Amino acid sequence: MLSFSKTNARFSFDGLSQTISNSVLLLAGLVLSSILIRFLRGTRYRYPYPPGPKGFWYLGLPNSKVPMKKFWLTYIEWGKKYGDLIHFSRFGKHYLVINSLQAARDILDKQARVTSDRAHTRIDEMVLGDNMLKTLGSVSYGDKWRKVRKLFHQNLRAESMTQFRPIQTQQVQSFVGGLVLSQGTLKDHIATLSQKVMFLSLYGLDISSNKEEMPARNREFVEFFDNGIIPGWDGWKSIPFIHLLPSWFPWGGRLIAALHAQGEITGEGASKPWDAVQEKIKSDGNHTSLIAKLLSETDPDNDEEIDRIKWFGFQSIAAAADTTLSAISTFFVAMSLYPDVQSKGQEELDTVLGKGRMPTFDDRPSLPYIEAIFRELMRWHPALPMGVPHDCIEDIVYDGCYIPKGTTIYANIWAMTHDPSVHKDPDCFIPERHLREDGHFENINSILAYGFGRRVCVGRYMANDTMWLTIASTLAAVNISPLPNGGNAEDYFSEGAFCSPHTLDCTISPRV
Numbered sequence: 251m252l253s254f255s256k257t258n259a260r261f262s263f264d265g266l267s268q269t270i271s272n273s274v275l276l277l278a279g280l281v282l283s284s285i286l287i288r289f290l291r292g293t294r295y296r297y298p299y300p301p302g303p304k305g306f307w308y309l310g311l312p313n314s315k316v317p318m319k320k321f322w323l324t325y326i327e328w329g330k331k332y333g334d335l336i337h338f339s340r341f342g343k344h345y346l347v348i349n350s351l352q353a354a355r356d357i358l359d360k361q362a363r364v365t366s367d368r369a370h371t372r373i374d375e376m377v378l379g380d381n382m383l384k385t386l387g388s389v390s391y392g393d394k395w396r397k398v399r400k401l402f403h404q405n406l407r408a409e410s411m412t413q414f415r416p417i418q419t420q421q422v423q424s425f426v427g428g429l430v431l432s433q434g435t436l437k438d439h440i441a442t443l444s445q446k447v448m449f450l451s452l453y454g455l456d457i458s459s460n461k462e463e464m465p466a467r468n469r470e471f472v473e474f475f476d477n478g479i480i481p482g483w484d485g486w487k488s489i490p491f492i493h494l495l496p497s498w499f500p501w502g503g504r505l506i507a508a509l510h511a512q513g514e515i516t517g518e519g520a521s522k523p524w525d526a527v528q529e530k531i532k533s534d535g536n537h538t539s540l541i542a543k544l545l546s547e548t549d550p551d552n553d554e555e556i557d558r559i560k561w562f563g564f565q566s567i568a569a570a571a572d573t574t575l576s577a578i579s580t581f582f583v584a585m586s587l588y589p590d591v592q593s594k595g596q597e598e599l600d601t602v603l604g605k606g607r608m609p610t611f612d613d614r615p616s617l618p619y620i621e622a623i624f625r626e627l628m629r630w631h632p633a634l635p636m637g638v639p640h641d642c643i644e645d646i647v648y649d650g651c652y653i654p655k656g657t658t659i660y661a662n663i664w665a666m667t668h669d670p671s672v673h674k675d676p677d678c679f680i681p682e683r684h685l686r687e688d689g690h691f692e693n694i695n696s697i698l699a700y701g702f703g704r705r706v707c708v709g710r711y712m713a714n715d716t717m718w719l720t721i722a723s724t725l726a727a728v729n730i731s732p733l734p735n736g737g738n739a740e741d742y743f744s745e746g747a748f749c750s751p752h753t754l755d756c757t758i759s760p761r762v
């Protein structure tokens with residue numbers, strides 16, 4: 251025991267050393283029991299992380315080892331070594347890539363209650379602010395997301411599609427009419443179609459080209475998104491205090507400045523068409539559009555709902571822009587590389603419709619081969635091969651592996667649609683694989699390119715309609731020549747997060 255005498259002012263060293271050793275023992279006991287409790291309770295100490303490439307302690311996988319180009323192919327390669335689940339970390343942030351459909355269904359569909367969040371860091375909230383976090387694709391899973399998603403669902407569900415069909419029909423016909431003249435600018439021609447349909451359907455605004463200011467802003471927004479969904483890319487956002495770096499600071503500062511720009515572009519992207527439609531409503535007594543209809547049904551004092559409508563419009567045009575562009579451009583590459591498929595599709599159209607008649611939505615059930623081309627397109631080169639990542643809000647244990655709360659989870663859609671045990675010759679474009687003897691097709695919800703769980707693409711019915719009609723009408727009206735260089739399909743595709751052809755050099759000629 252520690253004793254101190256006032257009279258002789260002397261310590262008893264025996265007492266002191268005993269107290270110290272008691273304290274050390276107590277501390278060690280506390281530490282051990284807390285580890286034991288965590289071990290008994292905490293999954294972290296009972297299960298390992300899924301296998302994956304190891305990095306350095308807190309830093310995790312170095313930048314040079316993070317696959318940035320056609321990364322879905324690298325994860326297939328890594329899968330051969332690590333298995334269906336691949337884990338790695340960066341700056342304390344965990345990433346999981348799922349290569350198998352079964353695991354994606356188990357984790358993203360069956361455990362959707364805990365795997366439907368989106369990643370948000372302090373820096374996103376500080377730099378991007380409210381604007382970025384209002385878009386449905388980015389908003390955190392919870393009540394706010396539910397309210398926004400409901401608005402999308404009510405207006406974009408299968409039963410609501412008839413309202414857009416006159417616009418889709420008219421725009422696809424005019425697209426096909428301009429195809430022969432679009433030589434050298436085919437990609438722009440497709441980009442204009444994908445944006446025009448959305449601007450007209452949502453806002454009743456007629457844009458003449460994708461290069462106009464509003465659609466151009468829209469594309470800029472999507473370009474930021476393109477980088478942001480590469481697995482591991484956003485690890486730097488988890489570095490403590492990174493948000494305090496000044497914009498002139500090399501590397502980190504530049505990234506932060508880019509985020510600021512993203513925030514501004516997002517704000518403008520949403521405001522410009524919103525202001526334009528308000529102007530139209532005021533000046534044109536006959537103006538009709540979905541946004542105008544929703545506004546007319548909303549209490550003008552309900553600012554929250556009005557704001558939701560504003561962001562519903564913007565998120566719809568933004569989400570449709572590059573996805574639809576990528577998918578339709580891929581269709582042209584496929585037809586160039588597979589002239590037999592093109593001829594078979596045209597034969598079916600001629601037989602069912604008669605030569606020269608343009609297809610309508612009512613013809614869809616009578617055109618199984620065209621349907622199969624559409625399904626194969628979505629399988630062969632899904633527009634977002636690794637989808638949009640989900641974050642989990644609780645720890646999960648799957649197949650004996652620990653997936654900590656806050657892990658960003660990617661479904662490698664490409665790996666699933668190119669699984670050779672399910673799809674023979676997966677790299678070949680073979681529509682026949684979707685044809686069944688009973689003439690039925692799998693439900694449209696089985697198309698993996700639209701993602702998983704509660705976050706599954708809410709615009710999928712609209713995308714289906716626009717793409718199907720474009721495929722059918724194009725094949726009815728024109729011939730697409732083989733690409734000049736022929737050869738490997740992969741040579742035609744760019745290397746960002748979107749699977750989009752970088753060039754479309756095919757020649758288009760009218761079918762006489």
Ligand code: HEM
Nearest residue numbers: 386387569570573577633637638700701702705707709713
């Ligand atoms: C080829 C066409 C399209 C493809 C391949 C596609 C694919 C996707 C994918 C993979 C996701 C993420 C799903 C997930 O988190 O698991 C998504 C989300 C979304 N898509 Fe699409 N999409 C397409 C067209 C469209 C269109 C035309 C619209 C709008 C009309 C749209 C609106 C959305 C929205 C708002 C989300 C976010 C949903 C949420 O986070 O709750 N998409 N899409």
